[in-house]
Amino acid sequence: MIRLIVVEPEGSYNVGFIARLVKNFEVDEFYLVNPKCKMEEAINFSAQGRDILEKKALIVSAFDDAIKDLDIKIATSSIADNEGDLLRRSIKPWEIGKFISDDKKIGLIFGRESVGLTREEIFKSDFLLHIPGNPAYPVLNLSHAVSIVLYEVYKLRTSSIKNENISxxxxxxxxxxxxxxxxxxxxxxxxxxxxxxxxxxxxxxxxxxxxxxxxxxxxxxxxxxxxxxxxxxxxxxx
Amino acid sequence: MIRLIVVEPEGSYNVGFIARLVKNFEVDEFYLVNPKCKMEEAINFSAQGRDILEKKALIVSAFDDAIKDLDIKIATSSIADNEGDLLRRSIKPWEIGKFISDDKKIGLIFGRESVGLTREEIFKSDFLLHIPGNPAYPVLNLSHAVSIVLYEVYKLRTSSIKNENISxxxxxxxxxxxxxxxxxxxxxxxxxxxxxxxxxxxxxxxxxxxxxxxxxxxxxxxxxxxxxxxxxxxxxxx
Structure with a gap:
């Protein structure tokens, strides 16, 4: 079970694109924590993901409400692996395969466009996932980071080779x-x-x-x- | 060498996002074939990819000008693998690794938001790449499809470097x-x-x-x- 969590998104286009991606990659649950953008504008960018925004998206007011009941919580960041900062040691998108199984609730957590997730939010998570890119400018736009992670997860979920399951x-x-x-x-x-x-x-x-x-x-x-x-x-x- | 080619893009936001992705994933060449959108609006969505639009992007008027000198031409489509249509038999993003090497010029070709690439354009290419997704709605937004393919290519190109050394x-x-x-x-x-x-x-x-x-x-x-x-x-x- 995959739950996508987006914390305080600021751009309505990103929320619309992400709703479409939720449908493209068959995400099970979609939580928005305290969105800072106009939800009615997001619909313009959601294409056939419109029903995701209207029916599936769950808006909650606090981070803790979004992460409850999860077995594995994977925070994401475009800033990672700075010298000496243990909290920001990262795993890569293709390394999360072993955690994905039908009986596990996995949370994929994305932060604000402007400042990402707070250290406290990362600390409450089990892992920090980072998408590798140009060292001079690895910062992806929010919905594009979401697309890459959801693609990897979809690939892992539908591939025949699965890692043995840990209870x-x-x-x-x-x-x-x-x-x-x-x-x-x-x-x-x-x-x-x-x-x-x-x-x-x-x-x-x-x-x-x-x-x-x-x-x-x-x-x-x-x-x-x-x-x-x-x-x-x-x-x-x- | 990777050349990204986008044929007749219609949305300026997509062109802006793609310019940013060209920088995020260190694409060597970026061609736009006859763009149908306002390039000056694209800049609003390019973030630090602005210089890509201003200096790197090459606008050409014909598809054939964009694909010349390429060793391998990979067309992309959200419609693939229809029964009996050989032209639309697809390869998957992770299967193109074997073509990627420093001495080859690889073209990644993306079509219009509305109708994709024409059959003629696909015919002129060597492969048709398709990103798997929800069978009921696999159609990704253009720039999100680009992000996923560029991510896979980046991963394949840099994979030899990976794995930090433990003493x-x-x-x-x-x-x-x-x-x-x-x-x-x-x-x-x-x-x-x-x-x-x-x-x-x-x-x-x-x-x-x-x-x-x-x-x-x-x-x-x-x-x-x-x-x-x-x-x-x-x-x-x-």
Whole structure:
């Protein structure tokens, strides 16, 4: 299941083009967070995607309302991989194949034309996707970035070669124990990036359910040991 | 060498967006055949692709002038693969990789928003490229079709560069601390598989040196904590 989320779009032409793309690439859900443009003008650019704007698009007022219930949240940015900024380490459009499956709710999140997504919005997401382009000017127009990502996802969804599926439960448990371990170890706010990196590396690195289950078992063992080191009693450890 | 050719475009916004894409994806040559829209309005949609319109775009009056000197001519269409129509048998965007090389002049040819390319224009080309999409409505807006094809070509042209290098030292340290952690935790020989899985997942999952270094730092922290839990003194921990 693919949910496209566009946060505070400013250009009505982009919203219209994106509605058309939602139809072109059979996106399941389409959320607009607090659009800053005139929706009635968007219709002029939607062609046969008009019914998407009239019936399918869901307008919500807050980012958190748009991302709830998602299994994997993929933020996007035209700015990525700056030296030393861990939050902006990116994955590429063709690398998200392993997360796409019928039983997973995937959110593809695009930001404002002017300033993109905020760091807080990226932090709430699992990955930052970046479309590679001219290093001197990689900044795509919003709806064109959407078209490329939706095209890649459509290709991955309809291709016969699919990656083995990782269960939602294993994904949740990897996140949960990564969270608990980092909470036990962290000394400063800077250490919070260790959580971002650990979660991403594990999600990227596991390529089968049996690997995911082994990682969960290992993370749990580590967490229990660390809790003991901190003086917790065994029956206090969830 | 990639030449983008747009035949009789009707919407100035599309020409503007395409100029921007020419810059985003470093297209070598940009030809417009007999544009039907106001070029000065196109500039409003070109962002930093403005200089492409002003300096790079070459306006010619005939299709044949645009395709001359090309080694491979790839026409595009949203209508393809109709039963029995050999001319419209299509190739997919990711299948053109084999034609792309520095010593070949490749033409990517896009038609009018309203009626696409004529059969004669397709006939003069070597291939017909079609972007797969919703069978009920595969018709992309012109500039969005251009963005997807230019993205695929860019990806194919730069694919040899990809994959950032992880240092041998980080690889060794990830292995070392994975080894130490598992040795501390393992209860039986069966647990040895946790080492194999952890090492592989980390090696598969890290995609930059900064991620690898963060993982090493985290593994070391975990190892120190576990050692303390086992009653080792801090100065005994290597």
């Amino acid at each position: 939602n439960e294993s994904i949740k448990l990897m996140e949960l124990y990564s969270r608990k371990i980092i909470d036990s170890l962290k000394r400063s706010e800077g250490d919070e990036y260790m959580y971002v990196v650990l979660k991403r590396v594990l999600l990227k690195g596991v390529s089968s359910e049996i690997e995911a289950k082994t990682i969960v078992r290992l993370l749990r063992k580590i967490y229990v040991k660390i809790s003991i080191a901190e003086g917790k009693k065994v029956d206090e450890i969830e | 041998n030292e980080s690889i060794k340290l990830m292995e070392l601390y994975s080894r130490k952690i598992i040795d501390s935790l393992k209860r039986s020989e069966g647990d040895e598989y946790m080492y194999v899985v952890l090492k592989r997942v980390l090696l598969k999952g890290v995609s930059s040196e900064i991620e690898a270094k963060t993982i090493v730092r985290l593994l070391r922290k975990i190892y120190v904590k576990i050692s303390i839990a086992e009653g080792k003194k801090v100065d005994e921990i290597e």
